[in-house]
Amino acid sequence: xxxxxxxxxxxxxxxxxxxxxxxxxxxxxxxxxxxxxxxxxxxxxxxxxxxxxxxxxxxxxxxxxxxxxxxxxxxxxxxxxxxxxxxxxxxxxxxxxxxxxxxxxxxxxxxxxxxxxxxxxxxxxxxxxxxxxxxxxxxxxxxxxxxxxxxxxxxxxxxxxxxxxxxxxxxxxxxxxxxxxxxxxxxxxxxxxxxxxxxxxxxxxxxxxxxxxxxxxxxxxxxxxxxxxxxxxxxxxxxxxxxxxxxxxxxxxxxxxxxxxxxxxxxxxxxxxxxxxxxxxxxxxxxxxxxxxxxxxxxxxxxxxxxxxxxxxxxxxxxxxxxxxxxxxxxxxxxxxxxxxxxxxxxxxxxxxxxxxxxxxxxxxxxxxxxxxxxxxxxxxxxxxxxxxxxxxxxxxxxxxxxxxxxxxxxxxxxxxxxxxxxxxxxxxxxxxxxxxxxxxxxxxxxxxxxxxxxxxxxxxxxxxxxxxxxxxxxxxxxxxxxxxxxxxxxxxxxxxxxxxxxxxxxxxxxxxxxxxxxxxxxxxxxxxxxxxxxxxxxxxxxxx
Amino acid sequence: xxxxxxxxxxxxxxxxxxxxxxxxxxxxxxxxxxxxxxxxxxxxxxxxxxxxxxxxxxxxxxxxxxxxxxxxxxxxxxxxxxxxxxxxxxxxxxxxxxxxxxxxxxxxxxxxxxxxxxxxxxxxxxxxxxxxxxxxxxxxxxxxxxxxxxxxxxxxxxxxxxxxxxxxxxxxxxxxxxxxxxxxxxxxxxxxxxxxxxxxxxxxxxxxxxxxxxxxxxxxxxxxxxxxxxxxxxxxxxxxxxxxxxxxxxxxxxxxxxxxxxxxxxxxxxxxxxxxxxxxxxxxxxxxxxx
Numbered sequence: 001x002x003x004x005x006x007x008x009x010x011x012x013x014x015x016x017x018x019x020x021x022x023x024x025x026x027x028x029x030x031x032x033x034x035x036x037x038x039x040x041x042x043x044x045x046x047x048x049x050x051x052x053x054x055x056x057x058x059x060x061x062x063x064x065x066x067x068x069x070x071x072x073x074x075x076x077x078x079x080x081x082x083x084x085x086x087x088x089x090x091x092x093x094x095x096x097x098x099x100x101x102x103x104x105x106x107x108x109x110x111x112x113x114x115x116x117x118x119x120x121x122x123x124x125x126x127x128x129x130x131x132x133x134x135x136x137x138x139x140x141x142x143x144x145x146x147x148x149x150x151x152x153x154x155x156x157x158x159x160x161x162x163x164x165x166x167x168x169x170x171x172x173x174x175x176x177x178x179x180x181x182x183x184x185x186x187x188x189x190x191x192x193x194x195x196x197x198x199x200x201x202x203x204x205x206x207x208x209x210x211x212x213x214x215x216x217x218x219x220x221x222x223x224x225x226x227x228x229x230x231x232x233x234x235x236x237x238x239x240x241x242x243x244x245x246x247x248x249x250x251x252x253x254x255x256x257x258x259x260x261x262x263x264x265x266x267x268x269x270x271x272x273x274x275x276x277x278x279x280x281x282x283x284x285x286x287x288x289x290x291x292x293x294x295x296x297x298x299x300x301x302x303x304x305x306x307x308x309x310x311x312x313x314x315x316x317x318x319x320x321x322x323x324x325x326x327x328x329x330x331x332x333x334x335x336x337x338x339x340x341x342x343x344x345x346x347x348x349x350x351x352x353x354x355x356x357x358x359x360x361x362x363x364x365x366x367x368x369x370x371x372x373x374x375x376x377x378x379x380x381x382x383x384x385x386x387x388x389x390x391x392x393x394x395x396x397x398x399x400x401x402x403x404x405x406x407x408x409x410x411x412x413x414x415x416x417x418x419x420x421x422x423x424x425x426x427x428x429x430x431x432x433x434x435x436x437x438x439x440x441x442x443x444x445x446x447x448x449x450x451x452x453x454x455x456x457x458x459x460x461x462x463x464x465x466x467x468x469x470x471x472x473x474x475x476x477x478x479x480x481x482x483x484x485x486x487x488x489x490x491x492x493x494x495x496x497x498x499x500x501x502x503x504x505x506x507x508x509x510x511x512x513x514x515x516x517x518x519x520x521x522x523x524x525x526x527x528x529x530x531x532x533x534x535x536x537x538x539x540x541x542x543x544x545x
Numbered sequence: 546x547x548x549x550x551x552x553x554x555x556x557x558x559x560x561x562x563x564x565x566x567x568x569x570x571x572x573x574x575x576x577x578x579x580x581x582x583x584x585x586x587x588x589x590x591x592x593x594x595x596x597x598x599x600x601x602x603x604x605x606x607x608x609x610x611x612x613x614x615x616x617x618x619x620x621x622x623x624x625x626x627x628x629x630x631x632x633x634x635x636x637x638x639x640x641x642x643x644x645x646x647x648x649x650x651x652x653x654x655x656x657x658x659x660x661x662x663x664x665x666x667x668x669x670x671x672x673x674x675x676x677x678x679x680x681x682x683x684x685x686x687x688x689x690x691x692x693x694x695x696x697x698x699x700x701x702x703x704x705x706x707x708x709x710x711x712x713x714x715x716x717x718x719x720x721x722x723x724x725x726x727x728x729x730x731x732x733x734x735x736x737x738x739x740x741x742x743x744x745x746x747x748x749x750x751x752x753x754x755x756x757x758x759x760x761x762x763x764x765x766x767x768x769x770x771x772x773x774x775x776x777x778x779x780x781x782x783x784x785x786x787x788x789x790x791x792x793x794x795x796x797x798x799x800x801x802x803x804x805x806x807x808x809x810x811x812x813x814x815x816x817x818x819x820x821x822x823x824x825x826x827x828x829x830x831x832x833x834x835x836x
Contacts, residue, residue, distance in 0.1 A: 033583055034629070040576035040620065051585075093615045095581025096607070265632075281582075284632035295628035295639050387726065387748050391771050391829075513596045 032127055034262070034281060035087045035097050044082070044089055046097075048127055049281065053247030053264040054226045056127065058120055060085055065116040067123050068225050073116025085120070098128050134323060177235065178228040185220040186237070192323065216254065221246070224493055231268040238273065248287065265289070268271070286319040328465030335457040339450055346415045346446035353412075354442055356502025360416035361423065361445075363495035367507040372487065375494030382406060413492025416502075418449030421488075425452060453488055456481035575660070576620045576718070580627060581613035590639040590671045597644050597680040598663035605711075606666025606686040611636065613666040618832065634639045640665070667691055672715050679703045688713070689736060696720040697741065700727045708730040712758045713738030724749060733757040735779065739792055740764070748772055755779065756836055769793075769826035775834045776822070783816025785809045786833065789825040797833040810835070 031051035038045045045059040059066045060082060065073045075081040091100035104127070134242040152161040173235040198504070221227045229235055229245035238254035239246075241261050248256070249266035255273035256263070258280040269287030277295045284293065349357050364371050389395040389402060422445030461476035463470040498507045554700040564735050580724055590611060596600075596713070598616065616625055616755040628639040642663060657677030667673055674695040675688075688696070702725060713736060720739035722729060724746040734742070736759025742765035744751065751769060755778045767774060778784050788795055800808035813819065824831055 033585065035579075035581045037579040038576065039578075041574060089579070090577070094575060096581065096610070096613075185817060275630075277630055279626045282631065284630075286633060289632070293630050293632050293637075295630055295637070388771065391748060509721035 008367065019413065030168075033283070035092065038094045039086065039089050039093070044086055046124070048090060048247065049262045050127075051264075053228070053245055053262065055245040055262060056123060058072075058123060065120065066541050067119060073113070080107070081117050082111045084109065084117075094202065101128050103124070114360050151438050160323060175231065178230070179221060179226070180226050183222045185222065187218050187220065187414055218254075229269075231266070297302070324467050325465045328461050331461035331464055332458060335454055335461055338457075339454050340456075342415070342418070343410065343447055345449065346418065347443060349415050350442045350446060353502065357412065357416055357419055357442065357446075357510050359410060359499050359502040359505055360492070361419040361493045362505070362508035363416055363499045364413075365420045365424070365493055367495070368491055370492035370500060372491040373494065374497050375490035375492065378406075378493050378497055379490060406538070407497045410489060410493045412501060413494070413496040414453075415446060415492070416495055417492040418453055418486040419445045421450065421452045422446055422449030425449070453484065454481075456484060459469040523537060554655075557815075567658055573619060574619060574621045576806045577615070577617045578627075579613075579615045579623055582629060584609050584610045584611045584668050584670055587631065587634050587636045587671050589635045589674075590667070591629075591635070592665075592667065592676065593637075593639045594663075594665065594675075595641045595643060596678070596682050597642055598665050599642070599663060599682060600683040601677075601679065601682050602664045602686070603677075603684075604666055605643070605669050605690045608670045610666065611668050611671060611706045612638055615638060615664040616640075616662065618661045618663075636671075638811055644662045661771045664792075669714060671728070679705065689733075690714065693717045693738065697723075699723040700729065701725045703727045705729050708772035708798070709733045709757060712736045714831065716740065716761075719743065724751065730754075735759045735782075742766070745770070746770065746772060746774075749814075752774070753777070754836075755782070755820060762819045764821045764823070767825070769778065769829060769831075771827060774826065774829070774831045777836050778823075778833065779818060781812070781816065783810055783813040783819040784833075785813055785821045787821070787823045788831075789823075790831065791826070792828045793826045794830040796831070799835050801835065803820045 018455070031046050031341055033051050034047075034049040036045075036047040036049070037235045043061045045057065045061075047058075048056045050056070057066075057068050060075055063074050063077055065075055065081075075085075080274050084104050088097075088100050088104040091103065097414045101124070105121060217237045218240060219235070220240040220242060221244045223241045224241070224244035224246075227241060227244050229239075229246070229250040229252065231249040233250035234253065235250065236253045238256070239248075239252055240257040240259070241263060244258075244261045246258070246261070247266060248263065248269045248271065251270040251272070253272045255276060255277045256271055257278065258502055259278040260280055262281045262282070263275070263277075265275070265282070265284040265287035267286035271287065271291070273287045274291035275284075275289050275293045277293075282293065318432065346378045386399060386402060389399050419442060425448050426445065433459060457476050460481055462476040467474055495507075496502070500503065553674070557662075576772065581732050592612070594603075615628070618625060623642050623644055626639070626641045628637075629827070630637040630639075640663070642661075642666050667675075669692060672694050674694045675693060676695075676697040677684075677686075677699070679698070679700040680703065681701060682705075684700070684703060684705040684707075686698075686705070686707045687710050688707065689712070691713065692714045692715040694715050694750045696717055699705070704723065705727060707722075707730070710733065715738065717739045719741045720737055722741070722742075722744045726748045727746070728751075729737060729744075729746060730752040730828075731744075732754045734753060737757070738761065740761065740763050742763060744753070744765065745768040748771045750773045752775045752820050753765075753766070753767070755765075755776070757779075759779065759782055767776075785801070786797060786800065788806040788808065798810050800810055810816070822833075
């Protein structure tokens, strides 16, 4: 019974999947639907997508020549075969494979690459013969060259490998689905996988691709040469084809996703959900799609690597505790570096432009709301003004000065906010006038204010080390730190604009002599005076003695 | 003395700021991807292209190929996605080359973005609806000879040249061009077969040449923010201009001014085919000349 079943499967597949042998391929040769070429530094590949849903893939990579994933020979990197192959693909990309093929066929390639060359010619040539027999002008010439190549291929020992690939074992994923090569994975539900993937940020993509449908079983076919769901067969799963080429003639009770492959939907097919293409091609030849036929661009494929034992390894990058601590320390170091840099710049500004800085700082303190709105307006208008300057050619030359001036103004504003924050902090931390007087200088204000502005980043860096426990707090702190930074920068910029870089006090706190609480101050200073007198008297007595 | 010291420090600060941006250019891994698809009875093709940075060329390809694309991009910085969907003879091709999310654009100095390209050939045998979104792209499009039914082009900071070298083999109901901070030049628009043309520009120069085969009437709406608009219309075409501008110079020699900001060509009443131009803008200039 099983033998009959296997025979039936083999016959069915033989009908569905054309062999690349020269004799049989003639019929299928004009059925190339799509040609895909990839040329990069270390990989070159050609893929022919056929009308029956199957594809032929030839790839040269790491010294190996692979046809449909099977090694059929080796090539010398930079050698004759690779050079001719790259020329072929380059020309085919610019024009057509049929026109570029004779050049590849006519290139003489000696051992040890002859076997691999013959295998490539034997696998591709027959598909091009009939295609070029149509409208192409040089049809006869091309066909004869291809026939010659096919004969050569037949004589070569590597052809055996090609035959083996063509008749590779057909596996059955169920009693009725047919899969050639590749790997089939069945998941009872995707929700758990989605939860796991959410930690690495892939869940939204998965949900998007499956159209939010995460409940129920899903069948995933990976890297298969062909997947066939014959007519009359019902698949009560959702179906995901990854780097596979499929034909659906039966019924699928759910969404069908094709990622980096191709799918043909036969007239007898019925798909109850959506058909989603992710960097793929889908051809509906008249089947019924109850949902929508749609495409999803830029899906980051899950890195699935089938091993020799056909197990799945899903590469998930989960940072270790050590790397988290290192990351947190790095963030802390960056925050400290920022503090040092701004402290240095702040010191310079205080030393050189203390008056200007104090006016801007006073403007922020006295007219914070107005400063913030002015800064916001400045940020919004920055680009349009720049564009106007660019359009009016006379002012275009001033654009670099405009940009640098704006940046310097923003820096002055940020430091002024730090100054104002430091000044307020000092007043609150040291209610004692004597203590406050000792700290009444702009250097102290700026350093303290910068500490306040950057403190949230430092705390966030510490929580980053404990991310599994305090992830929410880290995210909250980072968001708060950036919002605080933006608010401070905006208000500082606005204050710098309102005060004309600290030259006008229109919106600053008016100059006034502080009403010193003299009595309190005298009381606070009295012990200091007493101590000074005592020291003075003690000194006189010692002199006398 | 204090001022000169301040100036010195300012220069030093600028040096620090600018120096911080001049990191060495990142290594680039170029990859070439080419795809072509045979024409197999498709009776319609919807083409959508989104291209972030590089050079883009589009032209008519061999009739037996539905489309052919040839792209070259840095796979460290960009991602290419191509989807082809077909149902009951109606095809949909989506090509998208966009930047990777984690690209560090601080390394933009010396980055050879222009070495990337996308070339797309489309069949003249199938009716086409074409929609394109360009970022910082230098685009050269020859849409002549296609069967264009709809056209939408949105550009960012790009230099776009469109040419209809041959008459459109179909009727395009609408053609929409939206240019951001960009230069847009469209040549032989008369061959486009567009019944309604809508052109809007943010900042930049727009050059429109309406020559070509006119066997139909059309309307064109041109809206510009900042910049110059240069329009050339063939002498045999009847042209009416409705102007609504602010701080824009307007020069239309040979046209007759009517009430309500309207100018008409002398042959407006007698011309076999007519073009109605509605022009609006904020700042810049508009020049209209007869060919």
